[in-house]
Amino acid sequence: MTPFDYQRIPEAAAVPAQLTPTVRPLAGGTDLLTRLKACLDRPDALVDLKASDLGRAIDRVDGGWRLGALVTLSRIQHHPGLRADVPALAEAVSQAATPQLRNRATIAGNLLQRPRCWYFRNERVQCWLAGGEGCPARSGRNEHHAVFDTDGPCVATHPSDPAAALVALGATVTVLDGGGGERELAVADLLVPPTDERRVEHVLAADDVITAVTVPSAPRSTYLKAMDRAVWAFALVGVAAAVSADGEVRLVASGVANTPWRLAGAEAALAGPGLTPEAIDRAAAAATDGAAPLAENGYKLPLLRTLTHRALTAVA
Amino acid sequence: MDESDLPTWPPGTDLETVGTGVPRREAPAKVTGGAVYSSDLRLPGQLYAAIARSPHPHARVRSIDTERARRQPGVVSVIAGEEGGEGVTWYEESVPLFGPVARFAGDEVAAVAATSLEAARDAVRALNVDYEVLAHVVGIDEAQRPEAPSIHGTPGNRTTDPKVEERGDVAAALAAAPIRIEHTYRTPTAVHNALETHGAVAWWQPDRLTIWASTQGVTQVAQMTAEALGLDQSQVRVITEHVGGGFGAKQVPWKDVAIAALLSRRTGRPVQCAYDRHGENVAAGKRGATRQRVRIGADTDGRLLAIDAELVGDSGAYQTAGEAAALWGPYQGLYRCDNVRTSVTYVYTNTGPAVAFRAPGYVEAAFALESAMDELAHRLGVDPIELRRRNHTGVDQQQAKPWSSPDSLPLIYDRISALAGWDARPRNAPPAPGGDGGVRRGWGFAASDWLAGKANPPGYASVELRTDGSAEVVTTVQDIGTGTRTVLAQVAAEELQLPVEEVRVTLGDTAAGPPSPTSSGSATTPTMAPAVRAAAADARHQLVAAAARQLDCAPGDVTLDHGKLVAANSGSRTVAEVLEGLSPAAVHGWGELVAVDDSVSVRTFGAAVAEVSVDTGTGEVRVTRMVSVPDCGRVLNPTLVASQIIGGVTQGIGFALTESQLVDAELGLPVNDSLEEYLVPTVLDICPIEAVPLDRPDTGANQLGVKGIGEPPMIPVAPAIANAVFDAIGIRFHELPLTRRRVLDALAEAASPDESEPA
Numbered sequence A: 001m002t003p004f005d006y007q008r009i010p011e012a013a014a015v016p017a018q019l020t021p022t023v024r025p026l027a028g029g030t031d032l033l034t035r036l037k038a039c040l041d042r043p044d045a046l047v048d049l050k051a052s053d054l055g056r057a058i059d060r061v062d063g064g065w066r067l068g069a070l071v072t073l074s075r076i077q078h079h080p081g082l083r084a085d086v087p088a089l090a091e092a093v094s095q096a097a098t099p100q101l102r103n104r105a106t107i108a109g110n111l112l113q114r115p116r117c118w119y120f121r122n123e124r125v126q127c128w129l130a131g132g133e134g135c136p137a138r139s140g141r142n143e144h145h146a147v148f149d150t151d152g153p154c155v156a157t158h159p160s161d162p163a164a165a166l167v168a169l170g171a172t173v174t175v176l177d178g179g180g181g182e183r184e185l186a187v188a189d190l191l192v193p194p195t196d197e198r199r200v201e202h203v204l205a206a207d208d209v210i211t212a213v214t215v216p217s218a219p220r221s222t223y224l225k226a227m228d229r230a231v232w233a234f235a236l237v238g239v240a241a242a243v244s245a246d247g248e249v250r251l252v253a254s255g256v257a258n259t260p261w262r263l264a265g266a267e268a269a270l271a272g273p274g275l276t277p278e279a280i281d282r283a284a285a286a287a288t289d290g291a292a293p294l295a296e297n298g299y300k301l302p303l304l305r306t307l308t309h310r311a312l313t314a315v316a
Numbered sequence B: 001m002d003e004s005d006l007p008t009w010p011p012g013t014d015l016e017t018v019g020t021g022v023p024r025r026e027a028p029a030k031v032t033g034g035a036v037y038s039s040d041l042r043l044p045g046q047l048y049a050a051i052a053r054s055p056h057p058h059a060r061v062r063s064i065d066t067e068r069a070r071r072q073p074g075v076v077s078v079i080a081g082e083e084g085g086e087g088v089t090w091y092e093e094s095v096p097l098f099g100p101v102a103r104f105a106g107d108e109v110a111a112v113a114a115t116s117l118e119a120a121r122d123a124v125r126a127l128n129v130d131y132e133v134l135a136h137v138v139g140i141d142e143a144q145r146p147e148a149p150s151i152h153g154t155p156g157n158r159t160t161d162p163k164v165e166e167r168g169d170v171a172a173a174l175a176a177a178p179i180r181i182e183h184t185y186r187t188p189t190a191v192h193n194a195l196e197t198h199g200a201v202a203w204w205q206p207d208r209l210t211i212w213a214s215t216q217g218v219t220q221v222a223q224m225t226a227e228a229l230g231l232d233q234s235q236v237r238v239i240t241e242h243v244g245g246g247f248g249a250k251q252v253p254w255k256d257v258a259i260a261a262l263l264s265r266r267t268g269r270p271v272q273c274a275y276d277r278h279g280e281n282v283a284a285g286k287r288g289a290t291r292q293r294v295r296i297g298a299d300t301d302g303r304l305l306a307i308d309a310e311l312v313g314d315s316g317a318y319q320t321a322g323e324a325a326a327l328w329g330p331y332q333g334l335y336r337c338d339n340v341r342t343s344v345t346y347v348y349t350n351t352g353p354a355v356a357f358r359a360p361g362y363v364e365a366a367f368a369l370e371s372a373m374d375e376l377a378h379r380l381g382v383d384p385i386e387l388r389r390r391n392h393t394g395v396d397q398q399q400a401k402p403w404s405s406p407d408s409l410p411l412i413y414d415r416i417s418a419l420a421g422w423d424a425r426p427r428n429a430p431p432a433p434g435g436d437g438g439v440r441r442g443w444g445f446a447a448s449d450w451l452a453g454k455a456n457p458p459g460y461a462s463v464e465l466r467t468d469g470s471a472e473v474v475t476t477v478q479d480i481g482t483g484t485r486t487v488l489a490q491v492a493a494e495e496l497q498l499p500v501e502e503v504r505v506t507l508g509d510t511a512a513g514p515p516s517p518t519s520s521g522s523a524t525t526p527t528m529a530p531a532v533r534a535a536a537a538d539a540r541h542q543l544v545a546a547a548a549r550q551l552d553c554a555p556g557d558v559t560l561d562h563g564k565l566v567a568a569n570s571g572s573r574t575v576a577e578v579l580e581g582l583s584p585a586a587v588h589g590w591g592e593l594v595a596v597d598d599s600v601s602v603r604t605f606g607a608a609v610a611e612v613s614v615d616t617g618t619g620e621v622r623v624t625r626m627v628s629v630p631d632c633g634r635v636l637n638p639t640l641v642a643s644q645i646i647g648g649v650t651q652g653i654g655f656a657l658t659e660s661q662l663v664d665a666e667l668g669l670p671v672n673d674s675l676e677e678y679l680v681p682t683v684l685d686i687c688p689i690e691a692v693p694l695d696r697p698d699t700g701a702n703q704l705g706v707k708g709i710g711e712p713p714m715i716p717v718a719p720a721i722a723n724a725v726f727d728a729i730g731i732r733f734h735e736l737p738l739t740r741r742r743v744l745d746a747l748a749e750a751a752s753p754d755e756s757e758p759a
């Protein structure tokens, strides 16, 4: 860890203007602090969002819910309205991390957490994503890595469970920038594969702050997660399925790509809103269309098909 | 008094305190945070050390520039390279403390002492080490190849010549056997990952060195540290009050001790050196991976005719002292067989050194042998427990002498069958091959033996009676969290007829008396309980003699009866009165265990039954119930014994399902070197565990009939689970752990045998 300043700014609206590539926002700190300790990030200063009036409320809005950026995963997990109305989100959150972490971790921070690739997180390795060169995971220990879109420079998976649920639910984030401008962005557009010019998994600029997450209702939705132990592990594969208000079925997988991965083939195979057993069989079989697994992660394909099948059965 | 002079407590002896579930003495301190571990110590002026570790698996250290590190705020001392190690050598290869060659990623090259841990860590990052990277090799197969880089210049990277043991004519018996089973089994590298990492505080004062260490052996640390630092053992005092887990990895001193000591000598201040979790995972010991080629020949009734086991274990970059992984053990001893050959080879690799880990060797070998026995039972259509009965032996065939408890295994078989409901278990129809057949259930069984669990002399203890009638037990031995304090108090209370609360126990300090055994080989209780009992008996005899003098009668006429000394016809006195009358002289009993009876062979046997569910769609294996019946002789404290069984079964579940240190072959780096990625089981991964010790005093072992329980319960767990998985899905696994990846790959292969799956 390198020394840094710690700043508090009471007014959230004033925070974005203070942010730069080396002055970063701190929310629960459950991801950021581990990155500082591993010297992955070396900011000059942290601005503590918790010291500001950034949103902490969970509000019913027309057609869904609006969550302040500082809402913790625990509060989502235990919120009766969210559990009933957007079960995919509540289920994703309750299977993420551990109770202690969920008490601290915020929903905005969760979306912006960095990959858990064990080379990226290892101080002794400087891989491409960490600003160095080469991807040791591609030819190394890649049992946890991506199975889709694996010809890019990085094969790390996006670590968030809630992100897959939010994409399936069609959620958006509200972003405030340093010039005082506010914009609305689909979570599906917020999270993108890293590129040579932008070695990070989202499109936000240095002076952008997420202020809220808006989630449309989908009582018929679910999130299933496979881990190598019962709790306290990132997803090997997760699948979110959601039936939107207009009857559209969206399927999004975690643990399989740089970003939450829309299972377009499976959605197409459903061919219509009726979730019949035959349609579900077809969709599950098509869930792995286009997959290109690495040497150690072929097992993720049957896993993805099973979870897709079970998730669709649950929302049928 | 020598423990062998004590009357035996045969089965059925009426005991008051021994055998009851007295609560662990230090429990209140532990749950309230009051217990002080060596990493909690804060001595006046204390400094904190951080270690620089090689990032390369094999490299020559050309030079270390310490300038920038020394200038960091808070830095008091930097020791680096060979000269920084001041001639101290380490490991069985006697390499310099900070070698000119690093042989694994994590090998120590320098250390810093600073006024805070953060400052020390920052200074380590400021060291500039110039490495010449050398070719490396990880994995036992790769290390044995002729073209593999040589780690210590030995042929085939072997640590020594293979250790071969053979009886009978194995080749001929195998060739003639009507039934043969042959497989190569593999077990993973497992890391102890005790909650408290390795750590010590050392304080070098002009004439002596005091070390507060997180260790399983205060005497051993004092001896080895004195030797390494060129001191006399009398100058080194080691104190260990509480230990946050050891599991074998703390049975020898690690470099934390020497680094703290050297830095303390340089600075004149106490220095704390505790490994971080990364250090704990890469440089503080492991259960080395194994490859076991096993061939078994049997007759058509399932009687074993021959066993041939070619066993290879990963030693890591160096050999450590302490118990070696006895991979040959179960093959040589668990079953009756006239023709047995075991060959054990340990291989150097450029990874962290291996060290004993809870029943080292037996846990690994039991997975292979007990999987093969289950396969034999299925091949022959014989019940797996019945097959074990047919192969029972009451003798140690290697040493040609009887077991101290020759019938305990058959009794264990009876007990566990009844408890588990083995005969009434549901019998599975053969499963359809491949995945999503939904969730299937299965039952599995495995037996176990363990070569230790007997006394490891010498053990010494004293018992002093206080004028208020209470007693104080003093011994140097450590309590590593297993409840040693508590059982020693119980034994003394029993002999002195005192309530157990009236017995204090002082331990874990080499200054308190003569040497004590390391807590390894499940030896602490069988060594120390007899010694304490002898000390208490000695005190009792002195007390009775004093009472006889005071009551003016012969000692033979006086009996101790719960705080009172009663003479046949001349009245009685309380213990306090007798001691008062004796004052200022005191009653100070002495007890020792200095030899063991070796006309019999002491073994600790056991068995486990596992029930599992396997989700064929997701590859998830869940253990839904475990029954464990170990033999530890007389149970001194059922609560503490149950704790050991539950802990051992839990660690066994981890070994079976989730734990495996993964190393990137190209970089030579362990990738899952944290508790996030190295998956120890959580409470939700654990099932109800029925812990039912046989509880039969083994008076062949010692007068108390007590044997160890720390290690054995782990041994049969993984094979019982693997056998249950076979029962559930019809797939026999030859490699652990049974992760989703392994299970799904196997299910896919079973569904389409000719389609080659990703490796």
Ligand SMILES: Cc1cc2nc3c(=O)[nH]c(=O)nc-3n(C[C@H](O)[C@H](O)[C@H](O)COP(=O)(O)OP(=O)(O)OC[C@H]3O[C@@H](n4cnc5c(N)ncnc54)[C@H](O)[C@@H]3O)c2cc1C
Residues within 6 Å of the ligand: A024, A025, A026, A027, A028, A029, A030, A031, A032, A033, A034, A049, A069, A095, A096, A097, A098, A101, A104, A105, A106, A107, A108, A109, A110, A111, A112, A113, A159, A160, A161, A162, A208, A209, A210, A211, A232, A233, A234, A235, B676
């Ligand atoms: C051991 C462990 C296990 C875990 N397991 C899981 C799991 O199974 N599933 C899962 O989904 N997650 C898991 N996590 C991740 C955890 O959920 C995230 O770390 C957490 O949600 C991040 O939230 P935070 O508030 O702590 O973010 P911080 O750590 O404070 O911040 C994370 C990042 O987001 C930025 N940031 C935070 N808030 C804002 C904002 N409002 N606007 C702009 N930028 C912002 C920060 O600058 C930083 O870069 C695990 C974490 C750990 C340590």
Ligand code: SF4
Residues within 6 Å of the ligand: A115, A117, A118, A119, A120, A127, A128, A129, A130, A134, A135, A136, A137, A138, A145, A153, A154, A155, A156
């Ligand atoms: S997968 Fe991405 S994060 Fe991991 S090593 Fe490769 S480039 Fe780095």
